[in-house]
Amino acid sequence: MVNTFQQHxxxxxxxxxxxxxxRQExxxxxxxxxQQGLLPGLTPVYQTRAAKAFEKEHGKPPADRWDIRKAMVKDLYFQHYAATNRIAQELLWEAVIGSVERQLPELEKAIADLTASNPAPLExxxxxxxxxYVSALDIHCMPGGYASEIDGKDIAQGAIYDRGVYLYAMxxxxxxxxDMGRSVCNYVKRKMPGFQPKRILDMGCTVGHSTVPFKEQFPDAEVIGIDVGGPCVRYAHARSKALGHDVSFMQRSAEDTGFEAGSFDLVVSHxxxxxxxxxAMPRIFRECHRLLKPGGLMIHADLPPFDLMDPFTQFILDNETYYNNEPFWGAMRDKDQIGMARDAxxxxxxxxxxxxxxAIMEFAGADTTYTEDAAEALAEREFTAGEYAPGGGWEVLIAQKAA
Structure with missing residues (x-):
C-alpha cells in the first residue's frame, strides 16, 4: 500500500x-x-537456515513460536532486522521530542486556549x-510513557504521542x-443499524484518536474518553476542540472508572x-459489564488471538513483546478473552x-494508492455503509449485556 499523504x-x-x-520523515x-525490505526476508531465512539448524541441534523441528524464536535469534539476518527495527523506533521518538521541546511554550498556550473553548468536562x-503496568516502563519505547508529567498542566506526552504514533503507523x-475508531463506528453502523447509543465510553483513549469518531458518528451522544495519563487527557480535550468537537476526557482507570453502574449504552476500547x-484484563471486563445498561454493548478493538494464526506468524508479531517495550503484547493474545467476558x-x-x-480501505475501494486530494477527502468524509475492499481490518471482541 502506497501512502503519500501527511498528517492533518x-x-x-x-x-x-x-x-x-x-528527520521525522x-x-x-x-x-x-x-517492514517492506527486511521483514519479508525472515521467512526464507527461517525455512532454509534457522529451522534446519534448530532441528540439527535439538533433534526435532521447531514446534511453537518460542522454538522459532530460539532458532531465529542466532541468525545474523534476524539480528540485523531486530536491531534496525529498534533503532528506527528510538530515532522516531528522538525526532519528535526535539520538535515538541522547541515549541513547548507555544503548544501550551494553544492547548490552554482550546481547552478554555471546549465546554465538555476535562478531569x-x-x-x-x-x-x-503503565508507569513501570516506557511503552513503545516512548520516553516517559503516557503518564509522566512535571506539573498538573503538562501536555508534552500527549503532543509527543500524537505526532509519534502517526510515524509509528507510517x-x-x-x-x-x-482509522481504528472510524472502523469500529462503521462496523456498528453496518451491523447494528438501529443502535443509537446516548452515552459512550472510550477506555484507554490516550489522545482521543479513536474517541472523536464516535462523536462524529453519534453527534447527539455524550462521548467520554478516559486514560490513566494526565498529559494525554489534557491534550486530547484540546485536540477534540481543534477538530471541531466537544468531547469529555477524564483521567481514570478502566479497571475502576468511578462512573455509576448502568450508565453507558456503549463501552469501547482501541x-x-x-x-x-x-x-487487569478480567477487572476491565467486569467493569464494562457493570457500566453498561441492559442491552448495552462492549466492543474491544485490539490484536487477534494467537490461536487464529500459525506459529511463524505468532513469532513475527510477538517481536513487539521483546523489542518494543510491549510486555503484555504476546500474553494478551494467549488469554481466553471470550471466557473472561463470560465470567464478567x-x-x-x-x-x-x-x-x-x-475505514481507510473502505474509502479507497479497490485502489490502495493515496493522493493528497484523497487525504483531504478522507479527513472530511462522511461515514458510509458501502462496500469495502477486502484485505484490511481490526479484530473486535463484542459482547452484549443481557436486556
Whole structure:
C-alpha cells in the first residue's frame, strides 16, 4: 500500500520545522524499509537456515513460536532486522521530542486556549495513582510513557504521542490517526443499524484518536474518553476542540472508572487490552459489564488471538513483546478473552470475535494508492455503509449485556 499523504495539521499538533520534518520523515521511511525490505526476508531465512539448524541441534523441528524464536535469534539476518527495527523506533521518538521541546511554550498556550473553548468536562489530577503496568516502563519505547508529567498542566506526552504514533503507523491510520475508531463506528453502523447509543465510553483513549469518531458518528451522544495519563487527557480535550468537537476526557482507570453502574449504552476500547496486565484484563471486563445498561454493548478493538494464526506468524508479531517495550503484547493474545467476558457476566451467546474492515480501505475501494486530494477527502468524509475492499481490518471482541 502506497501512502503519500501527511498528517492533518490541527491547531494542537506540534509544527515541525524543515529539519525536524526531514528527520521525522526519515524515521518513517526507515520503518517502511524494515517492514517492506527486511521483514519479508525472515521467512526464507527461517525455512532454509534457522529451522534446519534448530532441528540439527535439538533433534526435532521447531514446534511453537518460542522454538522459532530460539532458532531465529542466532541468525545474523534476524539480528540485523531486530536491531534496525529498534533503532528506527528510538530515532522516531528522538525526532519528535526535539520538535515538541522547541515549541513547548507555544503548544501550551494553544492547548490552554482550546481547552478554555471546549465546554465538555476535562478531569485530571497529578496525584492520580497510575497503574504500575503503565508507569513501570516506557511503552513503545516512548520516553516517559503516557503518564509522566512535571506539573498538573503538562501536555508534552500527549503532543509527543500524537505526532509519534502517526510515524509509528507510517501514516496507515489516516491523516488524523483515527482509522481504528472510524472502523469500529462503521462496523456498528453496518451491523447494528438501529443502535443509537446516548452515552459512550472510550477506555484507554490516550489522545482521543479513536474517541472523536464516535462523536462524529453519534453527534447527539455524550462521548467520554478516559486514560490513566494526565498529559494525554489534557491534550486530547484540546485536540477534540481543534477538530471541531466537544468531547469529555477524564483521567481514570478502566479497571475502576468511578462512573455509576448502568450508565453507558456503549463501552469501547482501541488497542487497550494488550497494554494492560493479565490481572487487569478480567477487572476491565467486569467493569464494562457493570457500566453498561441492559442491552448495552462492549466492543474491544485490539490484536487477534494467537490461536487464529500459525506459529511463524505468532513469532513475527510477538517481536513487539521483546523489542518494543510491549510486555503484555504476546500474553494478551494467549488469554481466553471470550471466557473472561463470560465470567464478567455477559451471556455466552452474545460474545464473539469479528473483523471491522479498515475505514481507510473502505474509502479507497479497490485502489490502495493515496493522493493528497484523497487525504483531504478522507479527513472530511462522511461515514458510509458501502462496500469495502477486502484485505484490511481490526479484530473486535463484542459482547452484549443481557436486556
Amino acid at each position: 495539521q490541527h491547531a494542537a499538533l506540534p509544527r515541525a520545522n524543515h529539519d525536524e520534518r526531514a 526519515f524515521t518513517k521511511s526507515l520503518k517502511q524499509f524494515v 485530571s489530577d497529578p496525584a492520580f495513582p497510575v497503574p504500575r 501514516g496507515y491510520m489516516g491523516p488524523d490517526n483515527d 488497542i487497550l487490552l494488550h497494554e494492560t496486565s493479565g490481572q 457476566g455477559f451471556p455466552a451467546e452474545t460474545i464473539r470475535f469479528d473483523t471491522a474492515p479498515m
